[in-house]
Amino acid sequence: MDFSIASILMLDGVTNGAIYALLALATVLVxxxxxxxxxxxxxxVAFGALTMAGLQLGQTPLTVHFLIAMGALVALMDxxxxxxxxxxxxxxxxxxxxxxxxxxxxxxxxxxxxPQKLPLVLQALLxxxxxxxxxxxxxxxxxxxxxxASVLVLLIVSVGVHFALTxxxxxxxxxxGSRNPSFWDASFNAGPLMLSGQTLIIxxxxxxxxxxxxxxxxxxxxxxxxxxxxxxxxxARLMGISSTAAGRLSFTMAAFIGALSGxxxxxxxxxxxxxxxxxxxxxxxxxxxxxxxxxxxxxxxxVLVGLLESxxxxxxxxxxxxxVFTSILPVLLWRSLRDPHTEEH
Amino acid sequence: xxxxxxxxxxxxxxxFMLPVLPVPEFWITQLNYIGMFALVALGxxxxxxxxxxxxxxxxxxxxxGAYTTALLSTRYGISPWLALFAGLACTVLIAxxxxxxxxxxxxxxxxxxxxxxALSLNYLIxxxxxxxxxxxxxxxxxxxxxxxxxxxxxxxxxxxxxFALAGAWGVKNLLDSRPGRAIRALNGGTVMAEAMGVxxxxxxxVIFVIAAMLASVSGWLFAHFxxxxxxxxxxxxxxIEYLFMAVxxxxxxxxxxxxxxxxxxxxxxxLKELLPRLLGSNGNFEVIVLGVLLVLMLKYAPKGLWPFFQxxxxxxxxxxxxxxxxxxxxxxxxxxxxxxxxxxxxxxKVRKQFGGLVAVxxxxxxxxxxxIIGLIGPxxxxxxxxxxxxxxxxxxxxxxxxxxGLPVGGLNSRRIAERGMSRTFQHVKMIADMxxxxxxxxxxxxxxxxxxxxxxxxxxxxxxxxxxxxxxxxLQRIGMQGQMHxxxxxLALGPQRLMEIARALCTDPALLLLDEPAAGLRxxxxxxxxEVLRQLKAEGLSILLVEHDMEFVMGLTDRIVVMEFGxxxxxxxxxxxxxxxxxxxxxxxxxx
Numbered sequence: 041m042d043f044s045i046a047s048i049l050m051l052d053g054v055t056n057g058a059i060y061a062l063l064a065l066a067t068v069l070v071x072x073x074x075x076x077x078x079x080x081x082x083x084x085v086a087f088g089a090l091t092m093a094g095l096q097l098g099q100t101p102l103t104v105h106f107l108i109a110m111g112a113l114v115a116l117m118d119x120x121x122x123x124x125x126x127x128x129x130x131x132x133x134x135x136x137x138x139x140x141x142x143x144x145x146x147x148x149x150x151x152x153x154x155p156q157k158l159p160l161v162l163q164a165l166l167x168x169x170x171x172x173x174x175x176x177x178x179x180x181x182x183x184x185x186x187x188x189a190s191v192l193v194l195l196i197v198s199v200g201v202h203f204a205l206t207x208x209x210x211x212x213x214x215x216x217g218s219r220n221p222s223f224w225d226a227s228f229n230a231g232p233l234m235l236s237g238q239t240l241i242i243x244x245x246x247x248x249x250x251x252x253x254x255x256x257x258x259x260x261x262x263x264x265x266x267x268x269x270x271x272x273x274x275x276a277r278l279m280g281i282s283s284t285a286a287g288r289l290s291f292t293m294a295a296f297i298g299a300l301s302g303x304x305x306x307x308x309x310x311x312x313x314x315x316x317x318x319x320x321x322x323x324x325x326x327x328x329x330x331x332x333x334x335x336x337x338x339x340x341x342x343v344l345v346g347l348l349e350s351x352x353x354x355x356x357x358x359x360x361x362x363x364v365f366t367s368i369l370p371v372l373l374w375r376s377l378r379d380p381h382t383e384e385h
Numbered sequence: 386x387x388x389x390x391x392x393x394x395x396x397x398x399x400x401f402m403l404p405v406l407p408v409p410e411f412w413i414t415q416l417n418y419i420g421m422f423a424l425v426a427l428g429x430x431x432x433x434x435x436x437x438x439x440x441x442x443x444x445x446x447x448x449x450g451a452y453t454t455a456l457l458s459t460r461y462g463i464s465p466w467l468a469l470f471a472g473l474a475c476t477v478l479i480a481x482x483x484x485x486x487x488x489x490x491x492x493x494x495x496x497x498x499x500x501x502x503a504l505s506l507n508y509l510i511x512x513x514x515x516x517x518x519x520x521x522x523x524x525x526x527x528x529x530x531x532x533x534x535x536x537x538x539x540x541x542x543x544x545x546x547x548f549a550l551a552g553a554w555g556v557k558n559l560l561d562s563r564p565g566r567a568i569r570a571l572n573g574g575t576v577m578a579e580a581m582g583v584x585x586x587x588x589x590x591v592i593f594v595i596a597a598m599l600a601s602v603s604g605w606l607f608a609h610f611x612x613x614x615x616x617x618x619x620x621x622x623x624x625i626e627y628l629f630m631a632v633x634x635x636x637x638x639x640x641x642x643x644x645x646x647x648x649x650x651x652x653x654x655x656l657k658e659l660l661p662r663l664l665g666s667n668g669n670f671e672v673i674v675l676g677v678l679l680v681l682m683l684k685y686a687p688k689g690l691w692p693f694f695q696x697x698x699x700x701x702x703x704x705x706x707x708x709x710x711x712x713x714x715x716x717x718x719x720x721x722x723x724x725x726x727x728x729x730x731x732x733x734k735v736r737k738q739f740g741g742l743v744a745v746x747x748x749x750x751x752x753x754x755x756x757i758i759g760l761i762g763p764x765x766x767x768x769x770x771x772x773x774x775x776x777x778x779x780x781x782x783x784x785x786x787x788x789x790g791l792p793v794g795g796l797n798s799r800r801i802a803e804r805g806m807s808r809t810f811q812h813v814k815m816i817a818d819m820x821x822x823x824x825x826x827x828x829x830x831x832x833x834x835x836x837x838x839x840x841x842x843x844x845x846x847x848x849x850x851x852x853x854x855x856x857x858x859x860l861q862r863i864g865m866q867g868q869m870h871x872x873x874x875x876l877a878l879g880p881q882r883l884m885e886i887a888r889a890l891c892t893d894p895a896l897l898l899l900d901e902p903a904a905g906l907r908x909x910x911x912x913x914x915x916e917v918l919r920q921l922k923a924e925g926l927s928i929l930l931v932e933h934d935m936e937f938v939m940g941l942t943d944r945i946v947v948m949e950f951g952x953x954x955x956x957x958x959x960x961x962x963x964x965x966x967x968x969x970x971x972x973x974x975x976x977x
Contacts, residue, residue, distance in 0.1 A: 077497070182680050189683075192439050195496055196632060197683055199441070199625050203676030210668045321500070328497055358512035361504065368501040369486055376489045 047233055049350045055239050055308070057346025058246035059301050063323025064330070064338035065253060066297040071332045072270040073290040075191050076183055079198040082320020083205040084298025086313055088171050089306035090209070091299075093218035095163040100154040102212040103170055104147055110177040111143030117180070139180070143173045160223065168299050175295025176288040178205075183291075184284060188273075202317070209313035217312040220303070242304045249297065250339055257335075266290060318361070322349070325368050331375055341371075400546060404539035413538050415654075417610060419647045420545040424603040426630040426642035427552050428596030433628065434636035435560060436592045437572035438488075441624045442499030445506045446597040448619025449476050450604025452510065455522040455614045465528055469605045473598055480597035484590040495593070503621040510616045521615030528609045538610070545606055549643070552599055555841040557639050559595075562840030562849065566827045568592055569816050576778060577814035581892065582802040582831035591837055600627075622672075626653075629679055635689030637818075644691050649675075706870050707822065711850040711857070717832040719893050720805055722925050723754040723789060729896055729927050730806075735774050735784035735794070737767075744770045746951040747784065752896065757918065757928045759938040759959075762948035763972055768931045769811055769900060771948065775929070776808045776898055777801040789895065803831060807894035809885040811901050811931075817874030821865065821884050824873045825856040828891025859887040863917050878905035883914065890921075897921070897928045903937045915941050939963065947971065 063081055070078040087103055094101030115136040122132025146169050153166055182201050186193060224237030257263040268276040269286040277283055298320075302311065305319065322345050329341025345364060352363040404413060425443050433439045453472035457463040463471075483502060487494045510516045517523075527536035528544065535541045559565045568588050570578035575585040608614050626649065634645020656671035664670055686693055723729055730752040737745040745767045752758050760768050773779040775786055777798035786794040793801050807828070815824050829852045835845035860866045863883050868876065873884060882902055889897055902918075903911050911934065918928060918941060932938045938945065939959040947954040947962060949971040955962065962968055 185684060190437075192433070192437065192496075193683055193687070195439065196628065197680050199628070200676040200679030200683070203625070203672040203679070205676070207668075207670055207673030207676065211664060211670065211673070214666075215668065318504075321504070324497070325501065328494075359508070361508040362512070365501040365505040365508070368498060369483075372486045372490070372494060372498055375494075376486060 044233075045354070049354055050347065051233055051235070051239065053347035053350035054343060055242050055346070056305075056349060057343035058243050059305050059319070059342075060323045060326050060345050061339040061342035062246055062249060062297050062301045062304075063320055064326035064342045065250065065335055066294040067320075067324055067327040068330065068332055068335060068338045069253070070290050070294045071327070073266050074179075074183065074187065074194075074287045076194045077191070077198055077332075078291075078294060079195075079317075079320070079324075080178070080202040080205050081294060081298055081323065082316030082318070083202065083209060084171055084174070084295045084316065085302040085305065085319050086209055086213075086311055086316035087174070087205075088167055088299030088302025089220065089311040089315075090213040090218055090302075090313065091170055092163060092167045092220050092303055092306060093311075094213070095154055095158070095166060096220060098155055098157050100151060101170070103174075104150040104154065106208065106212065107143050107150070107170055107174060107177075108147035110174065110181065111140040111147060114143070114177055114180050115140035143177055146170060146173060160221070164223070164303050167303060168296065171299035171302075172292060172296040175291035175293070175298075178295075179288050179291035184287065187283065187287060206314050206317065209316075213313045215313070217310040217315070218306070219310045220306040222307040238304075238307050242308075245300070245304055249300070250335070253335065262289075322364060325364065325371075328368055328375075329371055397550075401543070404542045410538065413542055415650060417538060417542055417545050419643070419650050420542075420549040421603045421606050421610070422627065422630060422646035422650060423549050423643045424552050424606075425600045425627045426634065426646050427549075427556055427639065428599035429628055429631035430636060430639060430642045431556055431559070431568070431592050432596040433631060434638070434641075435572065436568055436589065438589060438593065439496040439628065440499040440593070440596065441496055441621060441628060442483075442503040442506075443596065443600045443627045444619045444621070444624035445499075445503040446476050446480070446600035447604035447607065447623075448506060448510065448614075448616070449479065450601030451608035451614045451619065452516060452522070452604075454605050454608050455525055456516070458526050459522055459524055465526065465605070465609055469602070472601050472605055476597045476601035477594055480594045481590065484593045488586060488589045488593065499624070500621060503619075503624050507616050507620050510619075517615070519616060521613060523613045525608055525612045525614070527612065535609075541606075541610055545610075548602055548606065552602070553639050553643070556595075558843045559837065559841045560639070562845055563826075563830060563833050563835045563852065564588065564591070564837045564840050566816070566819065566823060567830060569819060570827060573814065573816060576798070577810065578827075580776065580778065580798045580802055580808055580810075581827055581888070582799050583827075584799060595837070626675070629675060631689075632679065633682055633689055635691035635693075637688065638691045638695075641689050641691035644694075645689065648690065707820070707853075711854040714847075714850040714854040717829055717851050717855045717893070719832075720895065723895055723927075725753075725755040725925060727754045727789075729754045729756075729789060730775070730929070731785075731787040732771075732775060733785040733787070735771065735786060736782045737770055737774055737779060738782045744951050745774060748946075748948065748951075748953045750946045750953065750956055752927055752929060754895070754927050755922060755925055756943045757922055757930060757941055759942035759945040760929060760931045760948065761933070761935075761938055761945055761962075762954070765950075766948040767951040768948055770951075772808070772898060772900055772929075772931055776806060802892065805893070805895035806898065807889040807892040807896075808898035809882065809889055809900055809902060811904075813878070813881045813885055815873045815881060815884065815888075817872065819873055820870050821860065821873050821876065822853060822856050822869040824884060825859055825869075825887045825891050826852045828859070828888035829855050830892075832893060856887070856891055859890045860884075862890065862920075863887050864913060879907065879910050882906065883910075886914075886917075895927065897926055899928060899930045899932075901932055902930065903932055903934045911937055 066081055067078055070076055091101045091103045118136035118139050119132055122135055150166060150170050178201060182197055186197060222238040223241050226237040228235045257267055265281045266286050266289065268279065268281055269283050273283050323342060326342035326345045327338045330337025348367055349360055349364050353360040425447060429443060450472040453475055454465050454468035457468040457471055458465050483498055487498045511519050527534055535544055567578060567583040570583060571585055571588060578585050630645035630649045631642055633648055635641025653671055656674055660670040728751060733749050734747040735745060736747050748771055760771065762768050770779065774781055777796050781794050784794065785792060788804055788806060793804060833848050833852055835848050839845045857866060857869060860869050863886055865880060865883055865887060868880060882905060886902060903914060906914060915937060922928065942959060944956060945959055945962045946956045947968050954967055954971055955965055
């Protein structure tokens with residue numbers, strides 16, 4: 041291997057690492073606030089990429105219908121919950137409509153906008169708008185009533201949600217993969233490296249999002265409320281912070297990050313309905329590097345995973361996944377030696 | 386009583402008659418799969434339902450068993466029966482490695498590691514020429530047993546179900562035994578089990594290895610049933626489905642594993658037929674329904690189907706009481722007791738800092754054999770922290786603790802329990818779904834020795850009788866023998882506290898540490914408890930007691946240590962303490 045190959049592999053690794061970093065951040069975010077190990081994170085990646093592909097073809101992706109259906113289901117559930125709690129019908133109906141309104145409005149808008157052959161950037165925005173509300177809805181449907189269950193139960197729920205969403209992905213998008221056009225076709229030469237516009241966008245978008253998350257958690261009251269929920273749910277609730285709202289918000293952010301990652305990665309590789317799982321899991325490995333708790337640690341871990349992947353695909357391409365996923369074991373060893381007495385129940 | 390024995394016998398008879406009856410081949414095959422799946426799910430019952438740990442990698446252990454026998458029997462002509470043990474050996478090694486890496490940390494690292502391990506193994510097999518890549522290994526020999534070929538599905542059926550039922554028998558025996566009680570204590574946290582002398586890490590490893598071994602056996606059967614192996618049945622998806630089976634059937638119950646595997650296998654087959662027809666295209670659509678069902682199950686029937694059925698039939702088949710078969714059992718070994726007046730516990734300037742906060746500030750006191758010492762102080766004075774320092778639940782920042790002349794500071798609570806110190810907890814820690822008797826018997830853990838294998842083979846009954854005899858004796862001592870068959874979770878708070886004392890007594894302690902034993906007791910119960918403690922003292926036992934009820938403390942103790950803001954205020958007889966202006970000031974405030 042000479043320097044030019046190494047630098048190409050480095051670039052490749054950093055680019056993928058940037059995507060994994062986003063997913064790792066989302067994983068840490070969701071785990072910290074809700075204690076949910078969010079395996080279905082990757083499904084939003086596939087949903088984002090393939091919804092965009094559908095829009096590219098001028099079709100109405102079935103994710104739009106899915107969004108509307110979920111919105112309607114949540115409205116019904118909220119209505120039923122309100123009725124059981126003895127609320128007056130108009131009040132319960134208003135509350136139900138309020139929680140489902142964004143999904144329904146975006147769904148209807150998308151029904152109109154999808155066949156319009158919008159410009160690329162608007163299609164990307166529409167995709168984000170379609171996938172992002174799904175996060176909160178998934179939280180409402182699957183997790184909210186189990187919010188106080190153990191980490192283990194929540195993890196098993198995650199697996200159930202992952203199953204369901206992957207199966208639905210197959211229904212929505214079929215078994216064929218898609219690859220989207222680049223957002224920016226320019227390319228730059230820097231020595232032996234050829235930097236494509238898409239690579240730049242991926243790296244810049246990741247950095248921007250990481251900064252935004254940092255600002256959100258450090259500087260905004262809402263972010264601090266989320267952190268408070270992460271530290272102590274009951275305490276936060278006593279301070280008037282709704283742990284339900286915090287859960288929904290963190291899931292919505294996770295869905296946004298997932299969809300964005302899908303948009304970013306789909307011009308560089310073909311995405312299938314089930315590709316998200318592996319991509320998400322690599323973000324996951326990165327999050328485990330950071331013990332599911334530190335944001336900078338997760339970002340760093342993600343870049344390491346990306347580099348490990350690109351170099352192992354050069355040396356032993358058939359075993360690239362084996363190497364990436366086995367790398368979690370020494371990491372766990374290191375963590376257990378460093379921090380042997382963490383106990384949680 | 387009759388139907389209780391009749392029904393299982395009838396079920397067993399039907400199960401073993403099925404292959405000779407004109408049952409279609411299809412159902413025999415289904416039942417073979419169900420038996421093999423149930424073996425894996427059984428491991429998850431032990432691991433997840435009872436022990437509170439989860440693995441998504443069981444399918445990968447199935448794969449280890451299957452590939453080992455495939456490789457050895459086709460390439461090297463080794464007997465499948467030898468290959469079974471080779472597969473088990475590989476499985477144990479891998480399971481030990483994974484356990485060593487993850488089980489010291491929080492519970493959720495194990496499932497994550499198993500996900501990674503399942504993915505890695507699958508990609509490894511699928512890309513290794515030697516293992517046949519995606520095509521796998523073909524042409525496995527059929528099993529032979531004493532010259533009898535088990536090539537036919539109906540013949541193999543017997544082997545599958547003998548293994549499955551033997552597995553169920555072993556796990557059921559294990560759960561009702563000394564190591565079983567230790568395993569059942571894992572789910573509620575490790576503090577109590579450690580204080581009873583149980584190495585919780587060791588039992589976590591044990592149940593993970595047992596679960597992996599059951600999966601490996603299932604893989605061996607699977608390989609010789611299919612006569613070919615390829616990576617896909619051992620993928621992560623299948624690992625998740627195994628967990629699903631355990632959850633659907635009832636993750637805490639042995640028979641739930643069988644119900645779950647049966648329901649899932651049949652449901653999945655039906656859905657695979659039905660859904661593509663409904664949706665008009667091909668694909669793994671059944672996973673949508675399975676996923677949604679899993680979430681709904683956890684929400685509405687988190688205990689699973691088997692406990693649900695049990696609840697329905699409870700009217701006709703009430704839960705059976707443990708047969709009282711321990712009359713005249715030999716007493717458990719007792720430790721040599723300290724002489725009255727001997728220096729028992731010496732606490733020398735113990736200190737605990739949490740960051741900048743000094744919770745316990747250089748506190749010293751002594752206990753002599755046969756004394757009852759009270760530790761009192763306003764809320765937040767550091768009493769419970771001192772308690773935790775002495776019993777090894779928390780680690781010392783500085784200072785020394787000597788117990789019976791030997792330093793115990795810095796030892797963990799398990800080692801301290803071994804030396805004859807036993808404790809109760811401010812918030813009762815017990816195993817709610819075990820009977821009072823079984824909970825108390827956990828206290829006898831260190832005085833008995835039956836291991837996991839003995840328990841699974843039910844060779845531990847003589848020792849079990851001794852344990853239950855001891856447990857009953859201790860329950861009698863505190864006047865609870867009438868409630869010994871009740872589930873601990875059904876007791877009121879007061880009796881739960883008394884049960885904890887009985888459990889601590891069951892360890893045959895030289896020093897008993899009681900954390901607020903009288904809280905939640907009614908007046909009469911308090912008097913009775915004080916009487917019990919006086920009697921224990923008369924028998925030479927020493928007691929350190931944290932308590933808020935002043936009447937209780939003053940009437941019972943020989944000396945009292947008063948703490949405030951982490952420091953020792955004074956120490957003296959109850960009269961001296963009551964007369965002390967400092968104590969009054971600490972409790973009631975001073976005039977300025």
